[in-house]
Amino acid sequence: MPQLTARGISVEILASISKPLVEELADICKCGTDNFTVDCLNVVSVFDGQVCETFPFIEVAWFERGSEARDRIAEAITRYVRSVGILELEIAFKVYREDGYYVGGVPCG
Amino acid sequence: MPQLTARGISVEILASISKPLVEELADICKCGTDNFTVDCLNVVSVFDGQVCETFPFIEVAWFERGSEARDRIAEAITRYVRSVGILELEIAFKVYREDGYYVGGVPCG
Amino acid sequence: MPQLTARGISVEILASISKPLVEELADICKCGTDNFTVDCLNVVSVFDGQVCETFPFIEVAWFERGSEARDRIAEAITRYVRSVGILELEIAFKVYREDGYYVGGVPCG
Numbered sequence: 001m002p003q004l005t006a007r008g009i010s011v012e013i014l015a016s017i018s019k020p021l022v023e024e025l026a027d028i029c030k031c032g033t034d035n036f037t038v039d040c041l042n043v044v045s046v047f048d049g050q051v052c053e054t055f056p057f058i059e060v061a062w063f064e065r066g067s068e069a070r071d072r073i074a075e076a077i078t079r080y081v082r083s084v085g086i087l088e089l090e091i092a093f094k095v096y097r098e099d100g101y102y103v104g105g106v107p108c109g
Numbered sequence: 110m111p112q113l114t115a116r117g118i119s120v121e122i123l124a125s126i127s128k129p130l131v132e133e134l135a136d137i138c139k140c141g142t143d144n145f146t147v148d149c150l151n152v153v154s155v156f157d158g159q160v161c162e163t164f165p166f167i168e169v170a171w172f173e174r175g176s177e178a179r180d181r182i183a184e185a186i187t188r189y190v191r192s193v194g195i196l197e198l199e200i201a202f203k204v205y206r207e208d209g210y211y212v213g214g215v216p217c218g
Numbered sequence: 219m220p221q222l223t224a225r226g227i228s229v230e231i232l233a234s235i236s237k238p239l240v241e242e243l244a245d246i247c248k249c250g251t252d253n254f255t256v257d258c259l260n261v262v263s264v265f266d267g268q269v270c271e272t273f274p275f276i277e278v279a280w281f282e283r284g285s286e287a288r289d290r291i292a293e294a295i296t297r298y299v300r301s302v303g304i305l306e307l308e309i310a311f312k313v314y315r316e317d318g319y320y321v322g323g324v325p326c327g
Contacts, residue, residue, distance in 0.1 A: 001308070003275070005261070007148065015264040022265070037273050039225065042151040042260040043114070046124040047131070055146050057112070061310070067208060071216065078214035090110070092170070093209035099285060100311035105296035107289065116257065151260040152223070155233040156240070164255050166221070176317060180325065187323035199219070201279070202318035 001101070002029065002062035004077075007041045008054035009086060014040050017080040024080075028072045029065065056086050061094045063101070063108075110210070111138065111171035113186070116150045117163035118195060123149050126189040133189075137181045138174065165195050170203045172210070172217070219319070220247065220280035222295075225259045226272035227304060232258050235298040242298075246290045247283065274304050279312045281319070281326075 002025070006014055018038050026033040045054040058077060074091050081089045098109025111134070115123055127147050135142040154163040167186060183200050190198045207218020220243070224232055236256050244251040263272040276295060292309050299307045316327025 011262045011264060011269060015267055015269060018264045019267045036265075037263060037275075038265065039261040039263045039272060042262070043148040044120045044151070045146060045148045046120060046127045047145075047147065049124055049128045051120060051124060054148060057146075067216075070209060074211040074216070075214050078211065089213065091211040091214075092205045094203075094205075094312075095209070096310045096312075100288060100313070102292040102296065102309040104307065105293050105309075107285075107292070152257040153229045153260070154255060154257045155229060155236045156256065158233055158237045160229060160233060163257060166255075176325075179318060183320040183325070184323050187320065198322065200320040200323075201314045203312075203314075204318070 001096070002036055002060055002073075004036065004038045004058055004060055005041050006039070006056075006058045007043045008045075008056040009040065009058070009081065011040045013084050013086070014038060017084060021076065021080045024076045025073055028069055028076065056081065056089045058089065058091050059094055060091060061096055063098055064095045110205070111145055111169055111182075113145065113147045113167055113169055114150055115148070115165075115167045116152045117154075117165040118149065118167070118190065120149045122193050122195070123147060126193060130185065130189045133185045134182055137178055137185065165190065165198045167198065167200050168203055169200060170205055172207055173204045219314070220254055220278055220291075222254065222256045222276055222278055223259055224257070224274075224276045225261050226263075226274040227258065227276070227299065229258045231302050231304070232256060235302060239294065239298045242294045243291055246287055246294065274299065274307045276307065276309050277312055278309060279314055281316055282313045 022033045022036045045052050099107050101108045131142045131145045154161050208216050210217045240251045240254045263270050296307055317325050319326045
């Protein structure tokens, strides 16, 4: 955690931005880069009766850290994704509660 | 948004109902059809020690619009999925907060 | 429901522990084993510019049943996953609201 789960962005593109992006996010969250995971979700999208391109979307699962960190994270992700030519991106934060998150069976809160 | 993410329903079936379904959902939500995404998630399910069929399930990610819209959306999705012969379906709404949702790096709330 | 969605754990391993694990979880939740689903999510993870192994993670979607049941579920899942040699595992509970969950188009709350 935080855990980034993307759809509509290829593995190659995600990999190409992963190192500097995660370094910047770790700096914002004041934690190590190895706290982050970046996963590319395998989905097939449909629209108007046909298979279509998947809209670029990243869900960030985290513990709530407030709007300043959230805004900066969203800005950084958007900037890196734009830098590789993907101009449209939506990002949603999914909040996990500390007492509902377990590491090795032990709750975080 | 709203974003429908399905498992246990094939891409072909989802595609076949996507056009009239999304039109009806857009009417309920009073927004354009292009606000919707319909994604088919690639999962493998297990039960009793073996791979099994995935239970048909759709998660609807949205901003909270109240129980009337929610009930009507669930009813419409259930009706379209039944119309293609899938009689069992569970639907869950996942609520994103407007201030935790970013379009082009800008929060929605 | 509850619905377990795993990443970073192979289908074979999940299948091999699914029967006794779900029986124990059903006992904790005082419900039938057929209320549970166990799905293996297809993701590709990236780190430091490259594809990497996916960190073992299970999201448990459920209706809130309190910390005692939650702790016991997390303990049981962690124990079964460790028993097959996966020593690191994180688990997050995602809470669905009863009135936002529909079975056959009918809300649960």
